[in-house]
Amino acid sequence: MGLKAYAFETSIRGALVAGALLGSQTARADPPALGLETIGRLELAWTFRTGNPRGHAGAPAVSGDSIFVLTPFPHALVALDLQGHERWRVVPDSDPRAEGLATGGGVTDGPVLAGGRLYLTTLDGHAMAVEAATGRVAWDRAVASLDAGETLRNAPLVQGGRVYVGSAGDDAGARGWLAALDSGTGRELWRRLSTGPDGEVGIGPQFRSAYPTEAGADLGVRTWPPEAWRQGGGSPGPILADAELGVVVYGTGHPAPWNPDQRPGSNRWTSGLFARDAATGAARWFTPTNPHDEHAYGAASPNLLVDRPWRGVDRKLLVHPDPNGFLQVLDRETGLILSAKPIVPTNAVSGLDAGSGAPVRADAKRTHADTMTRDICPAWTGPVLAEPALSAETGFVLLPTSRLCMDLEPRDSGVIPGTLSIGANVRLKVPAGPAGALVAWDLEREAPAWTAEEPLPLAGGVLATGGLAIYGTLDGRLKALDARSGRSLWEYRAPSGIIGRPVAFTGPDGRAYLAVLAGVGGPLGQAARGGIDVRDATAAGGLANAVRQAAYRDILGQGDESGSLLVFRLP
Amino acid sequence: MRALAPAVLAALAFAGCQRETRDFRTDPPVLAALDDVAPLPNRIGGAPPDVYVALGQPYQANAYALSEGKRLYDGMNCKGCHADGGGGTGPALLDGWWRYGPDIVSLYVTLRDGRPRGMPSYADKLNSEQLWQVAAYVQTIGSYRAATAATSRNDQMQSRPSENRGPARAPLTEPPSR
DSSP: OHHHHHHHHHHHHHHHHHHHHHHHHHHHHOOOOSSTTTGGGOEEEEEEEOOOOSOOEEOOEEETTEEEEEOSSSOOEEEEETTSOEEEEEOOOOOGGGGGGOGGGGOOOOOEEETTEEEEEOTTSEEEEEETTTOOEEEEEEOSOGGGTOBOOSOOEEETTEEEEEOBOGGGTOOOEEEEEETTTOOEEEEEESSSSHHHHTOSTTOOOSSGGGOSTTHHHHTSSTTGGGGOOOOOOSOEEETTTTEEEEEOOOOSSSOGGGSOSOOTTSSEEEEEETTTOOEEEEEESSSSOSSSOOSOOOOEEEEEEETTEEEEEEEEEOTTSEEEEEETTTOOEEEEEESSOOOSEEEEOTTTOOEEEOGGGOOOTTOOEEEESSOTTOSOOSOOEEOTTTOOEEEEEEOOEEEEEEOOOOOOTTSOOOOEEEEEEOOSSOSEEEEEEETTTTEEEEEEEESSOOOSOEEEETTEEEEEOTTSEEEEEETTTOOEEEEEEOSSOOEEOOEEEEOTTSOEEEEEEEOOOSTTTGGGGSSOOTTSTTGGGGHHHHHTSHHHHTTTTOOOSSOEEEEEEOO | OTTHHHHHHHHHHHHHOOOOOOOSSOOHHHHHHHTOOEEOTTSSSEEOOHHHHHTTOTTTTOHHHHHHHHHHHHHTTHHHHHTTTTOSSSOOSTTSOOTTOSSHHHHHHHHHHOBTTTBOOOTTTSOHHHHHHHHHHHHHHTOSSOOSOOOOOOSSOOOSSOGGGSOOOOOOOSOOOO
């Protein structure tokens, strides 16, 4: 027995030595890229523990032989070399009050690398620029006010010498805004609000909506009860730029409070898509996707810019997976909706009105104060919480989806500074069948090409590279599928659930790398980490109710006390 | 004799009814004195005001006061962060883990002065009696032991076991991570 084991060990060792020799020879000859044939050989190179237990969303930034990680609040920006050694670390001052406003698990994204600098936003409202080589802070500006209920969640967009920052705080009754800062100095160039008079929103002569409902003076005031727009939500999600058109495109958040009966009217300009002039912030167009939002959907989901033929004509498209469950394809020059098809089971919205682009709501799933509406699909979290990706090889849009539904009971709620005026009792529900899926959407056919079903909702972004779809799950599996068919090719078990987005890059040594943050959290994962008592169905935005159900229970205890960066390498 | 029995029973029944006296408005000097807590230097624990003891700790064991606390818990947006006790952006109150102590004085100080990680101060929104009512209600949510008084059930969504089912605390397990 002992002899056998010894013989086995030596043969393994021999194989390893031979493999290493072979590997180094082929590496010198032609380093393989990450693709369908090589993914099976991907191996873990090193990990880096961040020491932060919150949800790790977003992706690290990579430049040359450096990799930069922004840990969740209270933040630390860490620069590592490609062996996993720490180069420098910047720990910005933090205001602990931000934690109380950190809805949805308080996940943040970033950093963004541009022109040798890292740009980042902090949950407590600062925008910063840091020299990538040295870790020196170039500038640090307080742009969002915690006193007003504002926090910063998304990575800034850096484009054309400007840094675009959008505020979050719908649930805290903050008025959402988008601001542009000078990338050199951090000086604020302009700031446009999501509600209020036309002058503050930036509606002027440039504004041309594809829909007649959007014409009229001061809709940001007149579509609200008196003064209610001041408490209106409206927070930009991820911001995208089209340099050719000179616009930035983003979705606004939902109005506050959730209770729709407290704010009769269409509640402009919340829960819709804005295109603004990149230089001046003037609005170009606005397309409402959930006017008079009854389900706290908002429209601040991650979008994609796609240039491709549409019905035989080359068009500049915006692919918008709306939180109401419909994947909308818009012409991003005009804001016209070209296609809207459900990507998850939906019942709140039955379709889109062709004339106004507005959703047609099912009467049975409308919500009113002090009235329980059951089994609304999708849940307020929306079907797509993290970045989809366009697979270049197949042309499919890869969407990480969640199929959760909800029971919603709006109730009266006032705005009290420092608190969240949710104004609803809500519990999330896991539907019968799979709770999530990776959907490969064929834009041409307006239908899924394939669907890889998942027992848990997907809450992390997708990476499309080399014909692969790579994504992580809430129970900590990093998966690679064949983007043509959805066939599973590779899987790795991470120490914690994944809500981050994998990134692939080639190191200075010519080898292919893959990096992803693991650390469960966010609106669909925060109950895994403890601190939430799931006996209360409404805890953590209703997530507790879903977690009590069998399919979801597995994520309890999946939380690690620290998030980690996993770096894989091809031999 | 037969005619007397119902009369005796009725007399006994009425004698058993003690109507609680309730003021429309608490005396201002009492309200001011109720704010006179003496927390320890670290703002955790401490002594309640003398008048609180003199009044016979009127909030923790009084169903009306607890119900008022529950109403204020909803109206003051406590639910926005702590949900119905299960937590969200704020910590859970059901689970028996108290960052700043489980006693009523700690809870009062938390509500009145706020705490650093996002808990706002309610000093300018509620008077001292209302603060005691909310503190007493919050204490029953995560109580370590059965109370002699409880609020009524939720008027809206029955999101968790109701307060009158005895101690809400889960068996002591691992403390919640941060």
